[in-house]
Amino acid sequence: MGFSDFHGNHDVVQRLREMLAHERLPQAVILAGPSGSGKYTLALMLAKAMNCLSTPTTDGLPDFCGKCSNCVRIAQSEDLDTRFAEAVEARENLRETDKKETRLFVQTHPDVLVIPPDPPQMMIKVDQVRRVIETIYYRPGDAKERVYIFTDSAFVKEAANSLLKVLEEPPEFATIFLLADNPGELLPTIRSRSMTVTLAALPAEAIEQYLAKHRPDWNPKQRALVARLSEGAVGRARSFDVAGYVAARAHALTILHTALRAADHSELFKITETYRAGAEGREKTEKLLRTLYSLLQDLMFLQSGTPELVRNVDIQPDLKKLAEAADFEWIAFAADRLAEVERGMRRNLLRSLSLDAFATALER
Amino acid sequence: MPVEAIASATGTTTMEITVSKAELLRELTATQGVVERKTTIPILSNYLFEAGGDKLSLTATDLDLSLRTSCNAKVKKEGACTIPARKLHDYVKLLPDADITIKLLENHWVSIRCGRSNTKMVGMARSNFPSLPAFPTAGVVKIPGQVLRSMIAKTGFAIASEESRYTLNGGLMVLKPESITMVATDGHRLSHVERPGEKFEGVSGEMKTLIPKKCMDELKSLLDSTDAEVIEFAKDESTLFFRIGQRLLTSRQLTGQFPNFEAVLPKDNNKSITLHGDELSQAISRVAQFADERSRAVRLKLEKGELKLSASSTETGESEDSLEIDYNGDALTIGFNAQYILDFLKAVGAGDVKLELKDAQSAGQLRPAEGEDYKYRYIVMPMRI
Numbered sequence: 001m002g003f004s005d006f007h008g009n010h011d012v013v014q015r016l017r018e019m020l021a022h023e024r025l026p027q028a029v030i031l032a033g034p035s036g037s038g039k040y041t042l043a044l045m046l047a048k049a050m051n052c053l054s055t056p057t058t059d060g061l062p063d064f065c066g067k068c069s070n071c072v073r074i075a076q077s078e079d080l081d082t083r084f085a086e087a088v089e090a091r092e093n094l095r096e097t098d099k100k101e102t103r104l105f106v107q108t109h110p111d112v113l114v115i116p117p118d119p120p121q122m123m124i125k126v127d128q129v130r131r132v133i134e135t136i137y138y139r140p141g142d143a144k145e146r147v148y149i150f151t152d153s154a155f156v157k158e159a160a161n162s163l164l165k166v167l168e169e170p171p172e173f174a175t176i177f178l179l180a181d182n183p184g185e186l187l188p189t190i191r192s193r194s195m196t197v198t199l200a201a202l203p204a205e206a207i208e209q210y211l212a213k214h215r216p217d218w219n220p221k222q223r224a225l226v227a228r229l230s231e232g233a234v235g236r237a238r239s240f241d242v243a244g245y246v247a248a249r250a251h252a253l254t255i256l257h258t259a260l261r262a263a264d265h266s267e268l269f270k271i272t273e274t275y276r277a278g279a280e281g282r283e284k285t286e287k288l289l290r291t292l293y294s295l296l297q298d299l300m301f302l303q304s305g306t307p308e309l310v311r312n313v314d315i316q317p318d319l320k321k322l323a324e325a326a327d328f329e330w331i332a333f334a335a336d337r338l339a340e341v342e343r344g345m346r347r348n349l350l351r352s353l354s355l356d357a358f359a360t361a362l363e364r
Numbered sequence: 365m366p367v368e369a370i371a372s373a374t375g376t377t378t379m380e381i382t383v384s385k386a387e388l389l390r391e392l393t394a395t396q397g398v399v400e401r402k403t404t405i406p407i408l409s410n411y412l413f414e415a416g417g418d419k420l421s422l423t424a425t426d427l428d429l430s431l432r433t434s435c436n437a438k439v440k441k442e443g444a445c446t447i448p449a450r451k452l453h454d455y456v457k458l459l460p461d462a463d464i465t466i467k468l469l470e471n472h473w474v475s476i477r478c479g480r481s482n483t484k485m486v487g488m489a490r491s492n493f494p495s496l497p498a499f500p501t502a503g504v505v506k507i508p509g510q511v512l513r514s515m516i517a518k519t520g521f522a523i524a525s526e527e528s529r530y531t532l533n534g535g536l537m538v539l540k541p542e543s544i545t546m547v548a549t550d551g552h553r554l555s556h557v558e559r560p561g562e563k564f565e566g567v568s569g570e571m572k573t574l575i576p577k578k579c580m581d582e583l584k585s586l587l588d589s590t591d592a593e594v595i596e597f598a599k600d601e602s603t604l605f606f607r608i609g610q611r612l613l614t615s616r617q618l619t620g621q622f623p624n625f626e627a628v629l630p631k632d633n634n635k636s637i638t639l640h641g642d643e644l645s646q647a648i649s650r651v652a653q654f655a656d657e658r659s660r661a662v663r664l665k666l667e668k669g670e671l672k673l674s675a676s677s678t679e680t681g682e683s684e685d686s687l688e689i690d691y692n693g694d695a696l697t698i699g700f701n702a703q704y705i706l707d708f709l710k711a712v713g714a715g716d717v718k719l720e721l722k723d724a725q726s727a728g729q730l731r732p733a734e735g736e737d738y739k740y741r742y743i744v745m746p747m748r749i
Contacts, residue, residue, distance in 0.1 A: 086404075103402075103404075104404055107405045107408075108407075110427045133528075133530075139602040139616050140602065141497065142494060
């Protein structure tokens with residue numbers, strides 16, 4: 001237990017802990033980084049370190065024990081998806097009149113409040129910020145520091161504006177973390193009031209090592225693939241759906257094969273037929289489109305003579321053959337057409353037909 | 365046995381008690397103000413029940429404020445459990461007037477039996493319930509309940525509800541060895557009440573405490589429903605404690621400095637008139653119907669022998685009322701927010717009030733004409749009209 005469990009971005013973590021040690025951690029911190037990079041995990045770790053009752057140190061810097069009552073209770077927020085689902089369910093069970101005015105919060109420790117985006121719009125709403133403002137001036141009870149964690153950067157406009165004052169002058173015992181995939185989404189006035197800490201993407205090798213430890217159920221080939229596909233985010237790598245991806249990729253490859261080799265169309269139609277209407281079909285289609293993009297990107301890498309950047313390492317020979325048949329114009333054209341399919345999906349075009357049209361248009 | 369002693373004596377995973385419905389319901393109702401209705405956080409919507417000795421102690425909390433109370437119970441097995449607050453209150457209300465047996469089952473299920481009714485509800489782990497601060501052993505001050513209640517009634521309405529001015533979101537209580545003072549303000553008006561001639565043991569010098577609005581409201585409703593004559597007050601670094609009979613209200617403290625209110629208390633308001641409270645209140649209510657809806661401004665015109673009240677707005681028209689007064693000084697015209705004056709008149713009750721002014725730019729002061737046991741003054745900033 002402790003900061004050593006945080007994988008990657010060692011320098012960033014080190015710097016934050018040094019600030020903690022000197023009590024110089026700013027009271028408004030934007031933690032930026034791609035989804036799955038560990039922003040939430042790090043925010044909770046810092047909350048624990050601020051409030052840990054046994055205040056251990058490692059390498060001369062503050063750490064947390066993970067066993068004291070503060071650590072344990074804060075740790076209950078770690079599984080955000082479950083806590084979030086519980087809160088949504090709790091709201092569903094309220095009286096009709098109360099439902100509308102109730103906002104979602106996750107609070108497993110009295111002094112640590114997690115503010116997730118409120119469904120169905122999935123944005124942080126003004127009532128949520130108001131609750132922060134109402135409670136932040138109360139002195140902490142069980143802890144030393146009150147910690148507020150906004151888990152998303154999508155704010156309703158009024159909510160973002162009402163946060164400004166408290167962000168500028170929080171009481172001396174409160175710290176606010178704003179987690180953002182893209183800090184540019186936050187108001188410039190919020191950014192100027194906070195310190196931004198960016199969690200960088202990890203190199204594929206580091207993620208491979210991490211996966212070797214945490215996902216021994218995958219074979220090395222799968223781990224290499226996931227490490228390259230997770231775009232440097234540990235969280236995303238750990239929960240990567242390999243089987244789903246491989247299935248989607250098989251379909252994507254068939255579509256590209258049909259286009260480049262003008263093979264028999266029956267196989268293509270058999271595949272596209274499975275992309276039906278409804279929510280399930282949409283998810284499946286989105287996955288396929290993303291996979292197609294990534295394959296096109298890999299083809300581009302092979303074309304441009306940078307095979308070391310190819311992500312789908314396990315099927316490199318296959319990709320090479322495809323790349324030989326394609327040229328730059330064709331890849332660019334395919335990417336354009338793919339964007340068109342994507343736009344079509346948003347207008348609810350028939351999925352199977354759009355995919356058929358896409359594949360046949362690429363034939364040469 | 366004080367309630368917190370029961371709490372510490374327990375901590376096991378069994379519990380079985382029998383309690384009379386009337387007593388349980390009385391305590392459940394008393395704590396309803398603290399239970400949050402619109403929340404999805406489990407710890408906020410549960411009661412903590414702790415049984416020990418011959419008492420059942422109940423705790424409700426919204427994390428900033430918590431209320432712990434107790435009632436007599438036949439304790440078969442000591443222990444603790446948590447129960448969903450809203451549902452329990454709604455259910456117990458409907459039960460016949462008889463004994464209720466509450467028993468903790470496995471996996472945080474709680475069974476509630478009464479006569480031929482049988483119900484099961486699921487709570488959560490006891491350990492998830494926030495730990496409650498212990499009542500300090502030293503520095504406890506005894507305050508007469510009715511004095512505090514009356515002082516809250518006289519000042520509570522002036523507390524700011526604007527969330528941005530957080531240091532005004534509470535009332536300031538100042539304890540001195542021989543007096544107690546309470547002040548509240550929202551920046552436009554200030555209510556100040558002092559009760560001299562009390563004896564507060566254990567207070568030396570000046571003891572200033574900012575009481576959050578939520579806590580004041582809860583305290584008032586507890587004082588309304590108690591027959592305890594004296595309440596006990598104490599505080600530590602982060603928490604305020606009020607013990608009212610068998611109930612213990614705790615509130616976390618607000619941070620921040622209450623503004624230096626002494627500086628705004630007017631000292632040389634030399635134009636003084638005495639008015640009948642009811643008459644003034646009626647006249648202002650009438651005139652205010654025609655005041656600007658946003659500013660609620662009414663004009664007070666002070667002349668020899670007469671006070672003219674008027675208001676006008678482009679949409680509704682204009683209105684004037686006049687009151688006979690005993691006044692011989694210079695004429696003066698000043699504007700006030702009607703609501704602010706009505707709030708005071710409502711708090712002061714029947715009887716004459718004194719209005720003291722200086723000029724159109726200075727704050728006006730209102731107070732009851734006859735000095736009661738309380739030194740009560742109310743300062744309102746004027747409006748430009």
